[in-house]
Amino acid sequence: MTDSVEYTLSELMAVAGARELKDGQIVAVGLGLPVVAAFLAKRTHAPHMTILFELGVVDPEPVAPGVGLADPRVWHRATMLSTFADMLGTVLHRGLVDVGFLGGLEIDAYGNVNTTLLGDPKGAFRHFVGSGGANDIASLARETIIIIRHEARKLKEVISYITSPGYLSGEKSWRDAGLAGGPRRVITDKAIFGFDPESKRMRLESIHPGITLDDVLANLGFRPIVPSDLPTTEPPTAEQVRLIRQEIDPQGMYM
Amino acid sequence: MKVCDLSAAVASIPSGSHVALSGFAITRCTMAFAREVIRQGLRGLTLSQCVGAMDGDLLVGAGVADHLIYGGGSLDRFGRLACINRRIEDGSLKVEEYSSLSMVFRYQAAAMGLPFIPIRSLRGSDILERLAETAPADHAEIIDPFTGEDCLVLRPLAPDVAVVQVQIADAEGNAWIYGPRWDNGEQVRAAKRAIVITERLVPSEIIRQQPEQTVIPGFRVSHVVQLPFSAHPASVYRAYDYDADEIRRYAEAAKTPAGLRAYLEEYVYGVRDHWEYLAHIGGAQRLNRLTADPVLGY
Numbered sequence: 001m002t003d004s005v006e007y008t009l010s011e012l013m014a015v016a017g018a019r020e021l022k023d024g025q026i027v028a029v030g031l032g033l034p035v036v037a038a039f040l041a042k043r044t045h046a047p048h049m050t051i052l053f054e055l056g057v058v059d060p061e062p063v064a065p066g067v068g069l070a071d072p073r074v075w076h077r078a079t080m081l082s083t084f085a086d087m088l089g090t091v092l093h094r095g096l097v098d099v100g101f102l103g104g105l106e107i108d109a110y111g112n113v114n115t116t117l118l119g120d121p122k123g124a125f126r127h128f129v130g131s132g133g134a135n136d137i138a139s140l141a142r143e144t145i146i147i148i149r150h151e152a153r154k155l156k157e158v159i160s161y162i163t164s165p166g167y168l169s170g171e172k173s174w175r176d177a178g179l180a181g182g183p184r185r186v187i188t189d190k191a192i193f194g195f196d197p198e199s200k201r202m203r204l205e206s207i208h209p210g211i212t213l214d215d216v217l218a219n220l221g222f223r224p225i226v227p228s229d230l231p232t233t234e235p236p237t238a239e240q241v242r243l244i245r246q247e248i249d250p251q252g253m254y255m
Numbered sequence: 256m257k258v259c260d261l262s263a264a265v266a267s268i269p270s271g272s273h274v275a276l277s278g279f280a281i282t283r284c285t286m287a288f289a290r291e292v293i294r295q296g297l298r299g300l301t302l303s304q305c306v307g308a309m310d311g312d313l314l315v316g317a318g319v320a321d322h323l324i325y326g327g328g329s330l331d332r333f334g335r336l337a338c339i340n341r342r343i344e345d346g347s348l349k350v351e352e353y354s355s356l357s358m359v360f361r362y363q364a365a366a367m368g369l370p371f372i373p374i375r376s377l378r379g380s381d382i383l384e385r386l387a388e389t390a391p392a393d394h395a396e397i398i399d400p401f402t403g404e405d406c407l408v409l410r411p412l413a414p415d416v417a418v419v420q421v422q423i424a425d426a427e428g429n430a431w432i433y434g435p436r437w438d439n440g441e442q443v444r445a446a447k448r449a450i451v452i453t454e455r456l457v458p459s460e461i462i463r464q465q466p467e468q469t470v471i472p473g474f475r476v477s478h479v480v481q482l483p484f485s486a487h488p489a490s491v492y493r494a495y496d497y498d499a500d501e502i503r504r505y506a507e508a509a510k511t512p513a514g515l516r517a518y519l520e521e522y523v524y525g526v527r528d529h530w531e532y533l534a535h536i537g538g539a540q541r542l543n544r545l546t547a548d549p550v551l552g553y
């Protein structure tokens with residue numbers, strides 16, 4: 001049905017992210033690969049999905065890629081321009097966001113994400129971006145999807161700082177802390193992970209074409225649950241790759 | 256008379272004040288304001304904004320502010336908020352780090368005169384863990400009187416003054432903001448007063464013809480300053496695009512204290528006022544290139 005097509009691992013990640021989104025959902029998106037994934041879903045199987053940016057942007061249709069959420073290019077042709085209180089308050093805090101789509105500096109085996117600092121928070125550290133709306137989205141969306149590069153220094157047993165909670169230390173710890181929702185998928189450039197329903201530890205769901213299990217585990221700072229039956233991630237279709245390259249990110253800003 | 260020049264508006268702010276800034280990363284940043292604050296030598300400011308931006312970074316880098324209450328931030332793809340990060344890392348900046356929603360809820364609580372506001376994010380995170388040390392008096396766990404469940408509540412955040420960069424205002428400070436408004440409406444309503452810095456000053460008749468566009472009511476505004484390109488090098492939607500070269504220059508300079516000092520010498524102390532600044536960065540020819548396309552808004 002679909003011819004095999006050349007693609008990059010970034011394109012595969014964006015396509016895998018798009019596949020997680022369903023038509024009709026309300027999706028809160030941070031910038032970068034998650035935006036490409038969301039626009040791709042919207043242009044293919046999810047035309048009635050609503051995309052939100054935290055600063056007050058609903059359903060934009062950019063004609064040029066932006067350098068971040070602060071770039072008016074990514075607000076273009078929105079259906080509403082409003083406020084943080086509206087997006088993060090009356091939609092997210094109200095419980096109406098189906099999927100939060102996040103990136104990060106580090107993630108641990110329970111899906112806790114760090115975007116704040118690397119090092120010892122009470123000693124020597126290097127400070128980065130912090131939360132923005134990420135903590136709020138991770139805490140309040142019905143589920144979150146995280147896209148992150150597959151490197152041992154990024155996927156770690158212990159991360160420097162929990163900016164955005166996943167399942168904390170697993171099992172019931174996250175519920176005891178008053179959290180609901182939680183991460184559903186972690187998409188890297190080598191594999192896709194889910195979470196064990198009981199322990200809430202990360203579990204391999206599929207490995208990308210051409211990647212071995214050794215590649216996946218050798219570049220991981222923790223041991224995920226590895227099921228005996230491990231499928232290969234479905235590759236992008238020619239049409240998905242065409243949409244990314246020609247329409248969504250023609251300048252290769254995120255790819 | 257609320258309409259005044261930038262130096263008079265800045266002179267109304269005593270050192271040590273808590274100032275909320277309207278910038279978000281690299282858009283609608285209060286840049287001309289920040290440069291004038293530095294020239295006037297204010298000290299000991301507390302700054303707040305939902306998402307840190309170039310205006311806050313410059314003020315923190317120049318040593319004018321030594322207390323920051325914010326939800327994290329960056330210069331988008333141009334880089335980190337290098338001055339803020341450096342001063343967090345060396346411990347010289349008192350920082351209280353929240354999330355976007357928790358910041359806006361704190362402003363919102365102050366805006367509505369609430370004693371506190373419940374929030375369902377932050378829980379389980381190191382953000383809350385750190386706030387227990389940096390700002391223990393600004394949040395609490397209470398029992399929800401209706402459900403009996405644990406409930407995290409935040410203290411209202413009321414700045415002394417909100418400084419807001421807008422596209423259009425009249426002489427009373429009734430102001431329109433085009434594009435998303437992030438936390439600006441809540442900042443103004445939470446603050447004791449607001450200073451409006453506007454690209455265009457229009458007759459009240461324009462405002463009165465479309466009052467539903469007004470997002471800042473004049474009765475909250477103490478000073479109105481009309482100054483074109485006053486967010487440069489940040490963007491102002493439907494007025495002008497960001498100046499990528501100048502933001503890159505800043506991002507590079509801000510990486511080291513020496514680089515920042517040189518930047519301040521050239522762009523802040525080296526010019527008398529905003530008009531000299533605009534001439535220095537290339538004058539009308541450069542500004543014309545940044546002027547927004549009327550269809551696209553950037």
